[in-house]
Amino acid sequence: MPRTAHSADDRRDTLERSVATDGEERKNADNKKITFRFMIKFSDEKLKKVDEIVARYPQGKQKSALLPVLHLAQEEFGGWLSAETMDYVASLLKLEPIEVYEVATFYSMYNLKPVGRYMFEVCQTGPCMLRGSDQIIDYIKQKLNIGVGETTADGLFTLKTVECLGACGYAPMMQLGKHFREHLTPEKVDAIIDECRKNAAANN
């Protein structure tokens, strides 16, 4: 934690110090040299990807890379954004941590809490409702024995309701990872759950 700032100079000092880059050496309050280390780190391959993303935007506008890099971080570090992950992203893009937090809290796709390995994001907006999304949500609740926003005890499934995903003509539907599952029926939901369980068992 940064220490409390007492003067304007101090405050600037704290601000500048608030994010260190990985491996940076600084002095602590007792004037001892310490090396900053993030517990999490992208692989070299992902770091290259970050550079590639930053290069899409004009010089000095690396903040524009924030949304794509947060997506990358969420994929890499367990499907959600912990404070540490966000601080790490801030250090990579030379931003203040708050600039990352305020963005991460705005967009619905960033998870600020751990989620199950498979997240069922079922659309519940008008056009899907007209085609029976309420019944599908009820079915999943009963089948997995969880409520909306909850995760199964084995950590495999999280059920979430979301607003229109742009698949209204193929309703009812849900997002599962990168892809959409459309024209849902109870039988299809059963099959998807089985598929996830098998996948999880195979990849353990």
Add this chain to the structure above:
Amino acid sequence: MGRKLLLEKAHVEGIRGYDVYRREGGYRSVEKALKTMTPDQVTEEVKKSGLRGRGGAGFPTGMKWSFLAKPEGVPRYLVCNADESEPGTFKDRYLMEFLPHLLIEGLIVSSYALGSKSTYIYIRGEYAWIPDILEQAIEEARANNFLGKNILGTGFDCEIYVHRGAGAYICGEETALIESLEGKRGNPRIKPPFPAVKGVWDCPTVVNNVETLAAVVPIINEGGEAYSKIGVGKSTGTKLLSACGNINKPGVYEIDMTISVEEFIFSDEYCGGIPNGKRLKACIPGGSSVPILPANLLLKTAKGETRMMNYESLADGGFPKGSMMGSGGFIVLDEDQCVVRNTLTLARFYRHESCGQCSPCREGTGWMEKILKNIEYGKGKSSDIDLLWDIQRKIEGNTICPLGDAAAWPVAAAIRHFRDEFEWHVKNPVESQHRNFGLAHYADPLEVVPA
């Protein structure tokens, strides 16, 4: 069978790849524009075509392009709006998924017209698999010298980048989109300054919808004049409609704006009628933000004329008795649907998507959802309906961006046309929990077209 300009080749095997797309006549418009026309001539053709923005507002595209400021030494940007999040709308997704090269082709020609050397596609985060498709198309175009440095030896340089959003309807609003592209929260900006003067990174910027930019391809190939002759009046060219709700054949259709609403719903070429021989109750013809219309006003205008699928006819009668073309998200409700529940889901959507900057929108959308929930679940009072009307009136026109209006209009139209149904819910709190109100007198008797 109407004329198809965008989706004509959508079913050609392999059209997603460069080779087939090129063999089918792709990228001709780039050759024509870059080799034989000046940027201003391209803009002129788009003006002549009468093309209107396909993102929802219907603003003339050529005029928008001519407003772009061109100060010396300052880069200009074209940004393609692929945020597509308006409930009922999924046409841009279809275009990008099946005809990625058509969008890239349109983007190159449009970038040339506007002088954009770095063009961005802002795509909603949930379309997570589409950036791969677009990036592959971009790579193929670059490998064939349609992108990159010195395109086709003409000296024009251009790169296209895909930028993924992360779940926020508001980022479809052009200034929120610009904020988001800059790596910030999607809070709309106060206008002026307009993006044409001060957009992304404070540089002059044009934001256009996916379908608008794809339409530039046939405009350049066939000429603006020829394009303007398709359709009627100020509704020129073709329009993509995404049809959903209670119809037999949901999907994306291209129409040339000369067909009637009735034909669109009931003919086998389009929606194919309503399943199980049910009757038509209502329809939201242009995405969730536009007014819902009961069947009688949907098929005929208040003057008794046949309602046509074009900008003018759909808007005929103004807000009290008409609706809008909007984004082309066509949502059909059959006789068994509940207007209160439908309106509740839309109110919930807008409450969820409000960015929270303006109190009328932030608070008002929350109140509307809460009151509608009470009415829907049998806890409403008679005075709630007037209260609801009052709240939506106080949002409309009092906010930074049009999301406030977009949240108010569906509620207003539902009360305007279906007040009896709201009252019935309030007066029959128990019965309304297990039965729907039905058709009542909202629809003139229609012939049931066999499913």
